[in-house]
Amino acid sequence: MLVVDLILGALVALVCGLDRVAVLQIMISRPIVAAPLAGWLLGDIEVGLQVGLMIELLWLARLPVGAAVPPDDTQVAIAGTVLSVALGKLLGLEGIEFILLCLLVAIPFGKFGQFFDRFARTRNRRTMERAEAALEAGNLSAAELYHLSGIAKFSMAALGTYAVIVGGGVLLVPLLAPVLLSGLEHSAEWIRLALPVVGIAVVIGTINVNRSLTLFSASFGMAFLLMWLV
Amino acid sequence: MMNLSPLIRLRVWLRLFLLQGSWNFERLQGLGFFFALYPALQKLYRDEQLQQVCREHAGYFNTHPFLAPSVAGAVLEMEQRRSRNEEQAVNIQDFKEMVAAPYAAVGDAMFWGGLRPLTAGIAILFAVKGIILAPLIFLLLFNLLPFWFRIFGFIYGYRNGIRSLEFLQQHRLPDWAIRIKETAVVLLGGVSAFLVFQQLQAEQIPKGLGFLAIPLVLILALCARRGISTLLLVLLTTAIIICLSLFGFEPTAWL
Numbered sequence: 001m002l003v004v005d006l007i008l009g010a011l012v013a014l015v016c017g018l019d020r021v022a023v024l025q026i027m028i029s030r031p032i033v034a035a036p037l038a039g040w041l042l043g044d045i046e047v048g049l050q051v052g053l054m055i056e057l058l059w060l061a062r063l064p065v066g067a068a069v070p071p072d073d074t075q076v077a078i079a080g081t082v083l084s085v086a087l088g089k090l091l092g093l094e095g096i097e098f099i100l101l102c103l104l105v106a107i108p109f110g111k112f113g114q115f116f117d118r119f120a121r122t123r124n125r126r127t128m129e130r131a132e133a134a135l136e137a138g139n140l141s142a143a144e145l146y147h148l149s150g151i152a153k154f155s156m157a158a159l160g161t162y163a164v165i166v167g168g169g170v171l172l173v174p175l176l177a178p179v180l181l182s183g184l185e186h187s188a189e190w191i192r193l194a195l196p197v198v199g200i201a202v203v204i205g206t207i208n209v210n211r212s213l214t215l216f217s218a219s220f221g222m223a224f225l226l227m228w229l230v
Numbered sequence: 231m232m233n234l235s236p237l238i239r240l241r242v243w244l245r246l247f248l249l250q251g252s253w254n255f256e257r258l259q260g261l262g263f264f265f266a267l268y269p270a271l272q273k274l275y276r277d278e279q280l281q282q283v284c285r286e287h288a289g290y291f292n293t294h295p296f297l298a299p300s301v302a303g304a305v306l307e308m309e310q311r312r313s314r315n316e317e318q319a320v321n322i323q324d325f326k327e328m329v330a331a332p333y334a335a336v337g338d339a340m341f342w343g344g345l346r347p348l349t350a351g352i353a354i355l356f357a358v359k360g361i362i363l364a365p366l367i368f369l370l371l372f373n374l375l376p377f378w379f380r381i382f383g384f385i386y387g388y389r390n391g392i393r394s395l396e397f398l399q400q401h402r403l404p405d406w407a408i409r410i411k412e413t414a415v416v417l418l419g420g421v422s423a424f425l426v427f428q429q430l431q432a433e434q435i436p437k438g439l440g441f442l443a444i445p446l447v448l449i450l451a452l453c454a455r456r457g458i459s460t461l462l463l464v465l466l467t468t469a470i471i472i473c474l475s476l477f478g479f480e481p482t483a484w485l
Binding site for chain 1: 247248250251252253254255256257258260261262264265268272278280281284285288292295296334338339342343346347350351353354357358360362364365368369372373376408411412414415416417418419420421422423424425426427429432433437438440441443444446447448450451452453454455460461463464465467468471472474475476
């Protein structure tokens with residue numbers, strides 16, 4: 001069953017991973033979509049929704065502008081969901097503490113996504129050189145195919161990142177679970193709150209808006225006051 | 231030479247969804263732009279002229295993927311004119327250079343910097359309430375504006391050619407980008423308040439303490455502004471919360 005779950009996760013990783021840069025960009029790569037999709041395929045959409053909710057805002061401030069490559073939050077969200085559901089079934093563990101453990105293991109591995117993504121883009125230089133050679137030779141259809149072959153490199157990057165995060169998780173989560181789950185027992189709900197709030201803080205801190213901190217504080221204060229008093 | 235049929239234009243538009251398929255650090259979207267235009271160029275040119283035009287379009291090109299259809303539409307109209315040997319005020323490559331960078335800047339600010347946090351914030355509100363349609367709500371809300379630009383930008387560009395340069399000015403897109411970002415900041419303030427309020431309610435902690443979240447978020451925001459990575463902030467925050475709970479810090483008991 002673990003293998004089937006990992007393969008299903010890989011399918012989601014491939015489709016959503018391509019949406020990040022190479023194909024469509026309709027945002028199925030966002031954690032709030034990709035994680036519930038993985039969870040739904042694995043039979044537990046609620047876990048996916050929890051993971052998506054916690055990861056969505058973390059790297060939202062890292063814009064994919066020009067040559068900038070943000071950490072791969074898509075694969076972190078998908079792998080985090082797959083680990084939570086598949087390993088949870090295998091180890092007989094569930095609940096927010098276990099989801100958080102899987103996520104805390106998956107999040108640092110998101111940095112590998114940048115490495116794989118850069119590798120794909122660097123390899124695409126050769127694709128471009130070949131396409132240019134084909135254009136010089138008058139073989140225009142070949143140049144078209146070279147462009148499409150670039151998508152294959154982004155596919156490999158998405159699957160590579162997914163494999164590293166899931167591989168790392170499968171090795172580390174069973175080792176860390178006995179040590180960390182008890183520590184997470186009393187703090188899980190606060191960490192669940194902290195992850196999206198840290199993401200929001202990073203967005204507020206880095207967004208290019210005049211008086212963003214003032215606007216945020218006023219909005220927070222007003223909304224909180226309304227909820228409290230009404 | 232002929233005008234481009236709607237079917238050819240549709241093929242070009244659909245191919246623009248693969249614009250970044252061979253993205254690389256040297257030519258960025260260049261090869262993808264050639265790939266998208268190729269069905270139209272095949273209709274407009276023959277033999278060596280076709281080869282020459284294809285080589286031109288495979289050069290450096292970079293703009294925002296949601297605004298690329300506007301550029302492609304205008305380029306198609308200009309290519310039609312060139313194929314008929316009509317004189318044009320601006321060279322096609324110069325036109326691409328002229329519009330690509332401003333479109334990229336406005337698109338990045340509007341879609342990545344503003345619309346994405348705004349719609350993500352709304353979707354998170356639904357997700358917190360356990361509504362499983364939250365992902366679909368996000369997809370619907372986010373994609374409305376990009377698809378409007380992808381569809382009508384392409385049509386507008388094709389109809390107006392070089393005059394589509396006025397698009398940015400006419401629609402005051404830079405102003406819209408700023409407004410969307412400001413709205414996102416306000417909404418994220420509301421989302422944070424909601425998350426904190428829910429947590430305090432669940433833990434039965436006095437609500438007034440929720441206001442303490444403002445300075446905490448501001449400290450984190452200033453850390454992020456000073457270049458401290460998100461990963462480090464996440465790990466530090468998590469470690470602090472775990473340590474506090476391990477050392478028996480129970481907010482309810484403490485209060």
